[in-house]
Amino acid sequence: MAVAGYTKGSTYTLWTLRTLVIICLVLFFMLPVVWILTTSLAQRIAMFKLPPQLFSKPTWKNFSYIFTQMPVLTWTLNSLIISLGTMVLSLFIGVPAGYAFSRVDFTGKKLLLMVILLTRALPTIVIVLPFRVIMQSIGILGTRLAVILIDTVYNAAFTFWLMSGIFESIPEELEEAARIDGCTPIQAFLLVAVPLSKPGLVTSALFAFIFSWNDFLFALTLTSPDTATLPLGMLSTYGVMQQGWTYMAAMGVVAIVPVVALSLFLQRYYVSGLTFGGVK
Numbered sequence: 001m002a003v004a005g006y007t008k009g010s011t012y013t014l015w016t017l018r019t020l021v022i023i024c025l026v027l028f029f030m031l032p033v034v035w036i037l038t039t040s041l042a043q044r045i046a047m048f049k050l051p052p053q054l055f056s057k058p059t060w061k062n063f064s065y066i067f068t069q070m071p072v073l074t075w076t077l078n079s080l081i082i083s084l085g086t087m088v089l090s091l092f093i094g095v096p097a098g099y100a101f102s103r104v105d106f107t108g109k110k111l112l113l114m115v116i117l118l119t120r121a122l123p124t125i126v127i128v129l130p131f132r133v134i135m136q137s138i139g140i141l142g143t144r145l146a147v148i149l150i151d152t153v154y155n156a157a158f159t160f161w162l163m164s165g166i167f168e169s170i171p172e173e174l175e176e177a178a179r180i181d182g183c184t185p186i187q188a189f190l191l192v193a194v195p196l197s198k199p200g201l202v203t204s205a206l207f208a209f210i211f212s213w214n215d216f217l218f219a220l221t222l223t224s225p226d227t228a229t230l231p232l233g234m235l236s237t238y239g240v241m242q243q244g245w246t247y248m249a250a251m252g253v254v255a256i257v258p259v260v261a262l263s264l265f266l267q268r269y270y271v272s273g274l275t276f277g278g279v280k
Contacts, residue, residue: 039245040063040246043061044062065250066237072230075230076254078230080258086155089149091159091201095194098160098162098163102167116161119153135222143224146223147215148212151212151215159207163197163204170193174192175188175189178192202266206266214231220235234248234255
């Protein structure tokens with residue numbers, strides 16, 4: 001009985017410690033979100049008070065200012081077009097490439113995978129200047145298409161890597177059965193492999209969208225004032241004479257709301273997508 005009681009007490013203590021650690025970690029990582037929310041609703045003078053005030057009397061003037069005095073809707077539309085275009089192109093390139101890589105064995109397969117992943121590991125500053133020269137030479141510098149193309153190059157490697165693992169987890173026998181029933185290899189890919197890889201598709205699409213939505217350097221280098229994105233718009237609140245921290249925080253809230261809503265909506269898909277291809 002004593003042993004059983006000791007075991008039960010130890011389990012309860014461990015559960016309590018684990019819960020406290022999780023709560024502390026959640027509070028720690030939520031602190032920047034709380035700060036940006038409170039700052040977006042704060043008076044500008046409150047930013048310079050000592051000691052700093054995390055909570056003050058809320059006001060909607062910051063949001064009213066950015067929507068009436070700044071082209072926030074245009075910046076948001078540009079970000080949406082670029083992010084959606086990057087997502088579609090990344091899937092169009094990465095999904096078939098990942099499928100082919102998972103189904104074909106050849107010499108140097110692992111080396112090729114490493115080389116492709118290195119493109120995602122390269123610092124953005126390394127590839128942005130050559131791409132700027134290329135975009136200028138073909139006449140699309142300053143357009144949304146220029147940013148879509150370079151974002152796709154940077155994000156397609158992740159889509160390829162994730163989808164290759166997803167397709168390796170899908171038994172080839174299912175596609176063979178479809179081909180026996182009369183399907184062509186392309187039909188087996190579209191009607192069997194792709195539907196079964198739905199969690200991976202959603203995960204790849206979500207990550208490509210987020211990476212492009214948060215991009216700053218590529219957009220700064222390749223866009224024009226008419227095609228500027230929301231992160232560049234946030235930079236415009238910082239001037240030589242004054243720093244619009246509350247305006248920047250308000251635009252930060254506008255920027256994170258769509259991504260957070262989309263992530264929560266697709267949560268059950270991308271969590272399973274990240275783990276689906278990890279067994280094999």
